[in-house]
Amino acid sequence: MQVVRIRDAKAGFSALVAAAEGGQPTTISRHGKPCAMVVPFGDGQRLYATAKLDLPSYLLGMPEPLETERDPTPMRVLEL
Numbered sequence: 487m488q489v490v491r492i493r494d495a496k497a498g499f500s501a502l503v504a505a506a507e508g509g510q511p512t513t514i515s516r517h518g519k520p521c522a523m524v525v526p527f528g529d530g531q532r533l534y535a536t537a538k539l540d541l542p543s544y545l546l547g548m549p550e551p552l553e554t555e556r557d558p559t560p561m562r563v564l565e566l
Contacts, residue, residue, distance in 0.1 A: 489513045492521070 488510065495502060495514045502512050502524045511529070514522040525533075545552060 487511055487513060489515055489520070492516045495524075 488505070490498075490502065490512055492514055495512075502514075505512055506524045506526050509526050511523055511525040513520050514524065539547075
């Protein structure tokens with residue numbers, strides 16, 4: 487795996503993207519310490535899979551409670 491300083495990564499970003507497209511991940515370092523990584527899209531998608539949200543999960547994840555007003559009238563009687 488290639489390690490690149492952040493300054494060089496900025497200057498050669500398109501080369502890093504081309505390397506990632508070819509399947510080669512690249513580590514980016516700042517002051518000698520790893521801080522980021524450019525990886526092929528498939529690897530990133532596998533590591534950070536986006537979950538498909540369903541309606542109940544979406545509603546339960548809302549920051550504020552969902553306020554709804556209920557109709558106080560009784561339900562009608564059905565004749566079967």
